[in-house]
Amino acid sequence: MSAASGSSTEGLVVSPRSDVAIGVVTYKRPRGLATLLEHLGAQVQTLPDGTRASVVVVDNSPGLEARAVVEAFRIDHGLPVSYIPHGGVNIAEGRNELLQRMLPEAPVLAFIDDDEVPRQGWLAALVAALQRHGADIVVGPVWADYPDGAPAWLQRPLFHSVPGEQPAGWTSEGWTGNYALRAELVRRHALRFDESLGRSGGEDQLFFRQAIACGARMYYEPSAAADETVPPERLAVRYLLRREHRKGITLGLLDRSRPGWPAGRPLRRALQAAYWTAGGLLVAARGAASGEKGIAVGGLMRAVRGVGMVAGLLGRNVVIYGGGDARPTSTPTVAFVASEGPDHQQAGHSRYLEGFLSHFRSRGFRVVVLVTTHQLGFLVRRSSGTGLHYRAPGLAHLGDWEVVVSPTAVAAHLAWWGFRRLPRWMQQRIDAARSRRRRRAGVDHVLGAWQSPATERWVADHLVDVSPGVVLYNTIFAVPRSFIRSQPDGVHVVICHDVVSERADSMRTSGHLVAPADFSAADEARSLADFDTVVAIQWDDARSLAALAPHAQVVVVPVSMRAHVTDADARVPGRCLFVGSGSLHNVEAIRWFLDHCWPGIRQRMPEAELHVVGTVCARLGDVPQGVVLRGEVADLVAEYRDASVVLAPLRSGSGLKVKVVEAICHGVASVVTSVGAQGLGGLHPRPFIEADEPTAFVDAVADLLGDSTARMVLEEAAREVARLFDPAQAYQALDHALAAAGVGDLPLTGPHGMPEFAGRTSGGEGR
Numbered sequence: 001m002s003a004a005s006g007s008s009t010e011g012l013v014v015s016p017r018s019d020v021a022i023g024v025v026t027y028k029r030p031r032g033l034a035t036l037l038e039h040l041g042a043q044v045q046t047l048p049d050g051t052r053a054s055v056v057v058v059d060n061s062p063g064l065e066a067r068a069v070v071e072a073f074r075i076d077h078g079l080p081v082s083y084i085p086h087g088g089v090n091i092a093e094g095r096n097e098l099l100q101r102m103l104p105e106a107p108v109l110a111f112i113d114d115d116e117v118p119r120q121g122w123l124a125a126l127v128a129a130l131q132r133h134g135a136d137i138v139v140g141p142v143w144a145d146y147p148d149g150a151p152a153w154l155q156r157p158l159f160h161s162v163p164g165e166q167p168a169g170w171t172s173e174g175w176t177g178n179y180a181l182r183a184e185l186v187r188r189h190a191l192r193f194d195e196s197l198g199r200s201g202g203e204d205q206l207f208f209r210q211a212i213a214c215g216a217r218m219y220y221e222p223s224a225a226a227d228e229t230v231p232p233e234r235l236a237v238r239y240l241l242r243r244e245h246r247k248g249i250t251l252g253l254l255d256r257s258r259p260g261w262p263a264g265r266p267l268r269r270a271l272q273a274a275y276w277t278a279g280g281l282l283v284a285a286r287g288a289a290s291g292e293k294g295i296a297v298g299g300l301m302r303a304v305r306g307v308g309m310v311a312g313l314l315g316r317n318v319v320i321y322g323g324g325d326a327r328p329t330s331t332p333t334v335a336f337v338a339s340e341g342p343d344h345q346q347a348g349h350s351r352y353l354e355g356f357l358s359h360f361r362s363r364g365f366r367v368v369v370l371v372t373t374h375q376l377g378f379l380v381r382r383s384s385g386t387g388l389h390y391r392a393p394g395l396a397h398l399g400d401w402e403v404v405v406s407p408t409a410v411a412a413h414l415a416w417w418g419f420r421r422l423p424r425w426m427q428q429r430i431d432a433a434r435s436r437r438r439r440r441a442g443v444d445h446v447l448g449a450w451q452s453p454a455t456e457r458w459v460a461d462h463l464v465d466v467s468p469g470v471v472l473y474n475t476i477f478a479v480p481r482s483f484i485r486s487q488p489d490g491v492h493v494v495i496c497h498d499v500v501s502e503r504a505d506s507m508r509t510s511g512h513l514v515a516p517a518d519f520s521a522a523d524e525a526r527s528l529a530d531f532d533t534v535v536a537i538q539w540d541d542a543r544s545l546a547a548l549a550p551h552a553q554v555v556v557v558p559v560s561m562r563a564h565v566t567d568a569d570a571r572v573p574g575r576c577l578f579v580g581s582g583s584l585h586n587v588e589a590i591r592w593f594l595d596h597c598w599p600g601i602r603q604r605m606p607e608a609e610l611h612v613v614g615t616v617c618a619r620l621g622d623v624p625q626g627v628v629l630r631g632e633v634a635d636l637v638a639e640y641r642d643a644s645v646v647l648a649p650l651r652s653g654s655g656l657k658v659k660v661v662e663a664i665c666h667g668v669a670s671v672v673t674s675v676g677a678q679g680l681g682g683l684h685p686r687p688f689i690e691a692d693e694p695t696a697f698v699d700a701v702a703d704l705l706g707d708s709t710a711r712m713v714l715e716e717a718a719r720e721v722a723r724l725f726d727p728a729q730a731y732q733a734l735d736h737a738l739a740a741a742g743v744g745d746l747p748l749t750g751p752h753g754m755p756e757f758a759g760r761t762s763g764g765e766g767r
């Protein structure tokens with residue numbers, strides 16, 4: 001949606017379009033999908049009157065064979081069906097794509113495989129079981145449908161049916177061929193399938209075990225049944241043994257790489273493997289001796305699964321899904337031009353860029369990042385199978401490996417790596433020396449650095465070589481000033497982390513010296529003049545950018561983040577939290593808070609404590625009693641889980657404050673200044689308290705620390721608006737802008753834009 005043309009909305013209203021959404025990941029089975037869709041149309045008729053249903057199909061095949069099937073079904077049926085061309089082969093990516101697309105669709109999500117046919121009443125039984133038992137997940141059986149002539153000994157649930165003969169009741173084992181769950185479960189715990197297991201398998205087992213570990217209750221409902229046609233090639237004993245061996249490898253690999261995962265420990269898996277192998281061989285011998293082939297084959301299956309467990313524990317892997325398939329050659333490449341890689345430092349602007357990279361990779365695009373400096377964030381990485389490729393000065397490509405070979409880049413990387421691991425007192429002294437040097441040079445804050453002519457030529461040459469369908473420039477400073485003349489054909493988009501001229505004015509008002517010193521709104525307007533599409537990080541910025549670039553379509557893409565909502569009982573009483581990088585606006589904010597607010601809070605709440613997290617700690621000296629400088633932490637989720645109140649006492653800056661979005665998505669109450677709330681003024685219900693003066697800020701924090709009811713109101717508001725920042729919604733406006741420009745096969749489903757908020761003058765940069 002263009003900010004120039006879109007209407008303004010005071011609050012966020014997110015309503016599902018269905019009561020039940022049915023999801024299917026399909027891979028090279030157009031006939032099976034056609035049969036399944038026909039049966040799903042009949043299933044909807046068994047639901048109670050007034051129940052709205054929809055179907056989402058993710059095509060995971062490079063050939064996108066399902067498109068024609070879905071289009072034909074739409075012509076003849078009234079059931080709403082969304083088609084998502086993914087083509088990624090990786091089954092976990094396909095499942096995640098399905099979850100992402102379905103979450104806004106309905107509160108109940110049902111799933112079935114494309115080679116299955118649901119029995120009469122399947123969908124109604126799943127939904128009824130969820131409601132009747134108060135379950136979070138319901139799984140149903142998948143019964144084998146054998147072809148004529150299949151051996152009688154083979155037609156037992158053991159060989160092809162899931163789970164076999166089992167009574168209704170609570171269970172800890174799930175399978176992705178036939179299940180339903182509550183969308184809120186996925187949102188609350190940010191459940192996703194592990195994409196590193198998407199070619200070898202095991203992503204489904206890990207998904208359900210993680211759900212159980214999060215407290216989900218799973219019920220087995222025998223009446224919610226589906227039938228799976230067994231093709232002739234799966235009748236062979238060799239197939240059965242290979243399948244069980246692969247299952248065993250998957251279990252071993254999971255325990256090898258995730259010793260703490262909910263399934264157990266490697267040692268326990270090794271003992272189980274020995275038991276299964278020995279016991280299976282004994283059963284196989286007994287079946288062979290008695291002439292009962294079914295028993296003999298069942299014993300061998302058990303034994304080879306045990307052998308597979310050992311192989312997995314030793315690190316052996318297999319590729320089950322996709323084989324040697326590649327992504328469709330018609331899928332365009334997306335190129336990003338940036339001054340640093342997303343892994344260079346843990347800061348809000350890095351998080352924002354990483355979100356774009358993940359989004360386009362999840363769409364199945366090949367993503368190439370042109371980093372114009374040595375700040376890559378790695379020395380060696382393997383690009384094979386990631387869909388993400390880097391190019392940078394001093395970066396060599398050796399097969400699938402990307403290796404930094406520039407001595408300057410290696411030294412810079414090691415220096416930054418070492419600095420982050422120094423004792424805090426050494427970090428503080430080094431930072432103080434840097435600050436004095438910057439001040440002598442007449443610079444407190446660098447807005448950005450224009451590219452040199454040599455860098456512009458390097459970017460232009462590599463864009464010609466990469467030949468992307470879309471180029472996204474990460475801030476206006478990544479845009480070559482000879483933009484139009486130096487660039488190849490394609491769609492060009494500039495990502496604005498903030499309105500730079502407004503940030504410059506904010507910093508100058510606070511008494512800071514900026515570089516470039518003379519940067520103005522006119523400079524920003526000239527940089528935007530050649531773009532047809534401009535991305536704004538928040539809704540106030542969209543209006544400002546629309547005024548600077550009236551010819552352009554301005555779309556809003558906020559920081560994307562999945563909800564991590566925890567139990568309010570986990571909060572540490574009196575715990576406050578401030579998260580920030582070492583940027584000037586964060587240093588200024590925390591120093592103001594410690595000088596003007598913290599003494600008053602401690603006077604009213606002597607037990608109050610403050611955790612300061614992030615590289616901002618390196619720029620702080622001695623701190624008052626009750627303040628803990630945590631520095632960089634491995635688990636930021638734990639800090640938000642324990643915090644009673646999150647602080648954003650920012651005095652200057654612009655854009656969208658990632659720390660405020662993180663507080664919202666973790667369901668934590670927060671107190672912010674008007675600068676911290678920039679771009680979020682239209683959120684309704686409001687998940688924070690806004691205060692600018694020290695007395696008001698102290699009162700707000702102390703009141704929340706002492707009043708759990710007031711905190712719960714803000715926590716509930718945060719949970720309600722957090723969905724706005726979910727990746728399933730955050731990139732929709734950009735997707736549709738690119739689809740309208742004819743880029744790739746981006747889906748044309750869902751709303752065509754994000755709500756625009758009527759709020760204050762724009763604003764936040766960084767975390």
